[in-house]
Amino acid sequence: MSVKPAGARRTTADARGDVVVLLIGMRVNRFRAVHQWIPVMLAMVRMLAELKKDPGRGLLSHVMLTASPRTYYVVQYWESAEKLYAYASAPDAFHHAVWARINRMERGGKVRGHVGIWHETYVVPEGRYEAIYGDMPAFGLAAAHGQVPLGERGRSAKDRLTWRAPAS
Structure with a gap:
């Protein structure tokens, strides 16, 4: 994983290969139902x-x-x-216990719309993502994969969006 070189003002993520992004969240539907949505928030933490x-x-x-x-x-x-x-389905992972509890509550009619949950998963092929950071520490994709000077991935957004790691 690369780190931001000294003096580099504009960088890009040093991701190679496919990038896997999961967006996962909750929506409080009824603020007064704290006993329903706080456990969801704490489970994510x-x-x-x-x-x-x-x-x-x-x-x-x-x-x-x-x-x-x-x-x-x-x-x-x-x-x-x-x-x-593998994590989502691992019997020893906390996610497994939380998901089983949510399913039991739904089947038992105990979930009354107090809190909504959602997730979206994206697998983005190499050569189909691009990132720019100006005077930023590693953030987002760069925090996950490291960062390199912007020019290492091309001079334009089009160049960076189609960049592929050299074959090894």
């Missing part, structure tokens, strides 16, 4: 802590964001789709 303790599971980096006073989400960058799916 606990899953992120679990993943941080075990880098071998494949989470490279994440950013927690707020879209509105109701909507909170995490952008996650993964090593591979296989590692993401």
Whole structure:
């Protein structure tokens, strides 16, 4: 993984190969139902802590964001789709217990629309993503994969969007 060279003002992510991005979040539908949405929020924090303790599971980096006073989400960058799916279905992972509980609550009619949950997964092939950072520390894709001077990936957005790692 590369780091930002001294004096580099404009950089790009040093991602090679496919990029796996998971957007996962929640929407508070009823603010007064704190007992319903706080556990969802805390479960996400606990899953992120679990993943941080075990880098071998494949989470490279994440950013927690707020879209509105109701909507909170995490952008996650993964090593591979296989590692993401393995974590999601691993019986020893906290995610497995949380998902089983949510499914039981839905079947039992205990979920009454107090909190919404969602996720979107994207596997972006190499040569189909681009990133620019101006006077920024590693953030987003660059925090997951490192960063290099912008010129190493081309002079234009078109060049960087179609860049491919040299064959080894």
